[in-house]
Amino acid sequence: MTARQHDTVGELLARSHRLGADPRNTNYAGGNTSAKGLAADPVTGQDTELLWVKGSGGDLGTLTGEGLAALRLDRLRALKGVYPGVGREDEMVAAFDHCLHGKGGAAPSIDTAMHGLLDAPHVDHLHPDSGIALACAADGEKLTRDCFGDSVVWVPWRRPGFQLGLDIAAVKEDNPGAVGCVLGGHGITAWGDSSDECERNSLHIIGTAARFLAERGRPEPFGPVLEGFGPLPRQERRERAAALAPLIRGLASADRPQIGHFDDSGAVLDFLSREEHQRLAALGTSCPDHFLRTKVSPLVLDLPAAAPLEEAEARLRELHEEYREGYRAYYERHAGPDSPPMRGADPAVVLVPGVGMFSFGKDKQTARVAGEFYLNAINVMHGAEAVSSYSPIPESEKFRIEYWELEEAKLRRMPPPRPLATRVALVTGAASGIGRAIAHRLSAEGACVVVADRNTQSAEEVAAELGGPDKAVAAAVDVTSEEEIAAAFRAAALAFGGVDLVVNNAGISLSRPLLETSADDWDTQHRIMARGSFLASREGARVMKAQGLGGDIVYIASKNGVFAGPDNIAYGAAKADQAHQVRLLAAELGELGIRVNGVNPDGVVRGSGIFAGGWGAQRAAVYGVPEEKLGEFYAQRTLLKREVLPEHVANAVFALTGGDLSHTTGLHIPVDAGVPAAFLR
Template identity: 85%
Template sequence: MSVPDQRSGGRGSAQGGAAGRREDGAREAGEHPEVAALLARSHRLGADPRNTNYAGGNTSAKGTATDPVTGESVDLMWVKGSGGDLGTLRPEGLAALRLDRLRALTGVYPGVGREDEMVAAFDYCLHGKGGAAPSIDTAMHGLLPVAHVDHLHPDSGIALACAADGEELTRECFGDRVAWVPWRRPGFQLGLDIAAVREARPEAIGCVLGGHGITAWGESGEECEDNSLHIIRTAERFLQERGAAEPFGPPREGFGPLAEDERRERAAALAPLVRGLVSRDRAQVGHWEDAPEVLEFLSREAHPRLAALGTSCPDHFLRTKVRPLVLDLPARAPLEEAVARLRELHEEYRADYRAYYERHADASSPPMRGADPAVVLVPGVGMFSFGKDKQTARVAGEFYRNAIRVMRGAESVSSYAPIEESEKFRIEYWELEEAKLRRMPAPKPLATRIALVTGAGSGIGRAIARRLAAEGACVVVADVDEDSARKVAEELGGPDRAVAVAVDVTSEEQIAAAFRAAVLAFGGVDLVVNNAGISISKPLAETTAEDWDRQHSIMARGSFLVSREAARVMGEQGMGGDLVYIASKNGVFAGPNNVAYGAAKADQAHQVRLLAAELGASGIRVNGVNPDGVVRGSGIFAGGWGAQRAAVYGVPEEELGQFYARRTLLGREVLPEHVANAVFALTGGDLSHTTGLHIPVDAGVAAAFLR
């Protein structure tokens, strides 16, 4: 099986063996020693993608603590709670439960038909304050009569679990040391099943859970971890030594990977369309990747059959949906043909998904959540994955890569046989999953929106980028100074929240490249802020043609070029969008020694009106913001404009901000954050029916009142 070197999401590689296992735990001052050791073990296991997928699996440890009420010793279990990730698990991500109460639940268990009721009963077993909500897998850990338990989702283990003859392969691979447990949906009964296996097979160190993953145990944390790693590595070696050389079949003519530059160009051309298609029910953020294992899978004869079977491990298909949408054309099919076929396949996918829902839903099922795919596979190009934010979209892609490795392993020694479709539905539309969704916080106003801000490396642009990101948007920080753009993107949270692009807005080629980078990073663009600008203050007689051309090239022409490319992308998405121009009060106010700048801003201001009229039929709103005298934090003012304007008005440059404030009706200085507030007001949802508007952000300049 192919194994990536490092898990995405900022984790390093794991260290094997028992040596040094207490060092991480020593840092958790004040914790129970079993908690510290459990966290350290979880981090090691979760850091290596061979051991478990992101946010998958759970670990536990049992020990004693003092009951603060009675002062007596009490037996407890600490277990990873609902949500969270092993590689980054914190103490607050654990649930602490009293073992006597947890195990007493077997006496009131109403049977598998009502096992979901037991999840609520776990709350009555909790010990102490805080901590995470107990997960559905709590019984698996608590009912096993061993001190330490790991439940993991390794690709190698799931490959055996999803093989048609998985039980026989498990016996061949492990002998008597690892038991086979047939598929059962996670819950209280599965915990009872595994406990029964442990009682009947005391020599076993763990089990393979059909269609699901593995569980291992031990009397110490070190023994448990060793047993987990033994199962995972033994399965890996078994698949490598026994596996067929080409488990996905021979290459399929015309379906091989395109050259890297060609892949990126094709992906950028398709991304807005694909995002628009999968956002039919609700807007999604996208992620594109061309990992070798994805491209290789799509180049082989077996990929249509295997993709149609869907994923198996519950963690996989809850994030990737039951199956992906697969473009069934060769890599170099004409773009127009690929676009038309994707539209057809999307309609077929939605119809098939609705039929899947109707086949299995009953009166108690939650409403259908949406019929669009979460993963779209394009031969020769790679994989587009989608979610409510960039991280969710990226992780969905990770999970499908896990699924590809599972298919490879299963097909190499047997045939891939995921759990039944009806069982997938039972999990996808499980009331417990629905309850988890209901507990999630409400999305921020700009969640799922992708913004591109020009001139975002400093001043007003940086403030706008910060505000949009704080309100939930993914942000493309565009600036002629790439280093400044990169610093802002890092400040905003890195590639899951923001990316930096270097762009000179006078260059059509660089603008097109910036939008290609945006759609490859996030799937598309919804909100574009034309903020890039420059200012040169001179009397008419001293204003050169070069001064005029430079300011008009950056602001008037640059805004036109950026808006043209934005409208193209937004049109391909078919999701509407927002264009916002950071114009100026100088666009309507005749200030002294300012002819080139004022004329360029007036050009921008009229572009707002013209484009609002032209693009409204496409659902694209175009509005403007007219600031005045934003001195503090401004790159323009720091670059010489401040000194020039101070000289015009005869005040010290350091007092220019106060000078501007004194001449306003409100007597207040305008800051970059005030301009950012106006951009958010225009795009955050409450002004959804407003287009062609200019908002003054000047603290009240009567001469600049709009007429």
């Protein structure tokens, strides 16, 4: 890369990061930026003019050089001579590949033509709420003229593509004093002779539109507050959201499993409290970037906030069936012979007055972004209704975007999901040792993980190791407490929509002979392992039943549940209790599609919180070996002569839950390197 090329790309990335860091400018993964400049042709060594533009699927705020597509401008602009017209403009996307410079970088997006055909060195295309509010207002063209005069020009709605690029290029040529345009039903585009000028023009359009809406807008554009639809108090609101989340997640997963996200921000709650929220929600979302993730419209519960929970649940089920029928009808109204198959009729956004917004996707990030986009839509509706009336693009055009073959091709390019994608796991005792290894393995296989442990700081550290809130959350849990167990499952419901997989791992051990074992020793062992597992399984089964998606419960029991080792009465008896809970619950929960299995490890010394807490020293004394040799001692008494590590137990948990053992329940898997006395009979 030459110094000149480096400067152009560096400026482009810096501008993209600044614009993408502020949600007032554009939504996550929305919009694109570009720059033109000279670089050496790798074949001739001669300078050639290039376009660097954000590639398909990237995000401005985190854009890297690898996320840019690099194209030769002479070849890109020569495509005008072979353009077959609007009816076949999708063919032009494949033609972009023939314009790439060298290896080309990222895949060019559908908006590449907008940037390449425009006669400006720097171009920004963004989706700001203020700009889309004008773009989706019934008299958006007049409002754009009132707001900007001749400096920003209205471009009527056209689906993104080659023709839109030609349209914008013509607008710029016909309006030499203009710095950008408002794209009807879509967003804004700005340009400049330098990167700084382009950024200033983008921010000028966004800020001017926002001030125009604020100064010209009428108060309460969503209408007055509806009696009974105001926000519930925060604690009550969160408890009701956690109670509803598993049911709503189950409904949203009728066609395929989904991960959930919950938002009870002020803008969402205010919208749902207002008289016009039902009418506006029915009109659907606005910008194409929005409804690709939110679907054309949300499901809205039509009951006041304080309606009895049972009534709300029953009504949600009815509305879900109505939504599915309506979505199928929408598909059938617009689908043609070449349309991709319907992808699913469940809502991606569910709105509950007084409580908040539930959004769904294939993973937590997708679910969260769907919610963020619907919040963008609320802001757009607010702005449009403040100065005019909200008028998004027609339903037929939304269908053309949603079921666009180019979008379908993008979906086909996505890598296959990991085995535990869309599953939510709650692991007790997950802050160290076996539990931490299990949390890491389940997360690596695609699960969202609730790291439940009484050591809050360590639990938060493990959740951070797993990737933070889009991957894992921490929950402070003493498993002997019904209240804390219930709170952990509520946290899971608010973070991810529910729970599909419970791993009962929390444990403690005291090694003493019978005559030295106190009643407190016995009670402590049984409260944590027998009672704690029972409580977690019971709460997990409640959530799984509400979801209707089946699930898994796994007990980390022990070979000591079947092997009568010395000086181990309280621990061994508690583990035997856990082992029989597996059988009892497998028999009881099978009709709900919930599988219950166990793992029986031998002593796991390395990385174990139990062994580090004194159990190791006690067992070493029983066997007459140095504590640092205890792992070796355990290994030598096995058939395979191998030490059992936390990762080996985690492997067994994944084997039970990863999909290949879908017809297995009531099983205990030994992970002990072969201890004949612990063979299951």
